Amino acid sequence: MSSTSHKEDSLARNESVAILSPLGTQKSSFAPITDKTVDAWLSLRFADNEGKTRLMERSHFGQLLVQKPFYLREEDREVCHTIIVHPPAGVCGGDELRLTSHVGAAGKVQITTPGASKWYKANGHISRQEVNLDVETGAALEWLPQEAIFFDNAHVQLINNITLAKDSTFISCEILCFGRTRSGEFFNGGHITQRTKIHREGKPIWFEQLQLAGGGPAMKSPLYLSGKTVCATLIAVGEAVPAELIASMRAEADTIANGVGHLGVSQLKSIVVARYLGDSSEVARRIMLHIWGALRPAMLGRQAIVPRMWNT
Numbered sequence: 001m002s003s004t005s006h007k008e009d010s011l012a013r014n015e016s017v018a019i020l021s022p023l024g025t026q027k028s029s030f031a032p033i034t035d036k037t038v039d040a041w042l043s044l045r046f047a048d049n050e051g052k053t054r055l056m057e058r059s060h061f062g063q064l065l066v067q068k069p070f071y072l073r074e075e076d077r078e079v080c081h082t083i084i085v086h087p088p089a090g091v092c093g094g095d096e097l098r099l100t101s102h103v104g105a106a107g108k109v110q111i112t113t114p115g116a117s118k119w120y121k122a123n124g125h126i127s128r129q130e131v132n133l134d135v136e137t138g139a140a141l142e143w144l145p146q147e148a149i150f151f152d153n154a155h156v157q158l159i160n161n162i163t164l165a166k167d168s169t170f171i172s173c174e175i176l177c178f179g180r181t182r183s184g185e186f187f188n189g190g191h192i193t194q195r196t197k198i199h200r201e202g203k204p205i206w207f208e209q210l211q212l213a214g215g216g217p218a219m220k221s222p223l224y225l226s227g228k229t230v231c232a233t234l235i236a237v238g239e240a241v242p243a244e245l246i247a248s249m250r251a252e253a254d255t256i257a258n259g260v261g262h263l264g265v266s267q268l269k270s271i272v273v274a275r276y277l278g279d280s281s282e283v284a285r286r287i288m289l290h291i292w293g294a295l296r297p298a299m300l301g302r303q304a305i306v307p308r309m310w311n312t
Helices: 003-014 243-257 281-300
Strands: 040-049 052-061 080-085 096-103 108-112 117-119 127-135 140-144 148-150 155-164 169-180 191-200 203-213 230-237 262-268 271-278
Touching: 040 080, 052 080, 096 108, 096 140, 127 140, 127 169, 140 281, 155 169, 169 191, 169 281, 191 230, 203 230, 230 281, 243 262, 243 271, 243 281, 271 281
Parallel strands: 040 096, 080 108, 096 127, 108 140, 117 148, 127 155, 140 169, 148 169, 155 191
Antiparallel strands: 040 052, 169 230, 191 203, 230 271, 262 271
């Protein structure tokens, strides 16, 4: 394993407490999005019905919708695959979105999006998104949205709250792209703040907070982005996996990265964390899909079938 992997592996361990990056004198409140301020919200409730998970309830307000759930024959139609759609295809300054999903006991759900989310240049207002995911005993949720692209001078706040019951499994992946480098646009201004909290059986097991100023020192700091423009993170909570699998995932992902960027894969008791810093969202996607593809059979006992939306 390269020294780069060692360095990032150590960083992943430290992140189990927090990530903090200065935003100058600005402070972020991370206040919950309320019904009075939200522009669009979506609430979903899934439940197991004789071995087949069904979307039992759905309600929404504004332009945040869910397509008709579908099932795969290869999974014996047990997993409910759901695609969340935001028709405007982009989030403007001041927009506030809230998603809530509840997976009942023994339910099996995979949620993804049809394409990358775009966070546009701020117009003097903060764009906010709050995601609340609740997974009951024996249930499994895969939260696999596609890339988030932050335009230059975007001002965005992301809040992720995950609540897990005993014997539940949760796998999430996110790919954050700072700027549109292929178009020659870099993230030189604006602010991105993010907070992710995971509780299991009422106890906090993961807390991560990012505060990033566009063009600020954290963009180049070796403790944060190291001058890279893409940050991909996979977090999996469930039964511990063999150390040999962790080593194999790390080695294969390192091969995909081909020596470019920084890569780390760590296991912290019941949590597996993988992170990649680079300059290509395509490489980040390949690495994350490889790691997810190794963890899904190990943690869920299911074949790793790439979400169809990720292939379009």
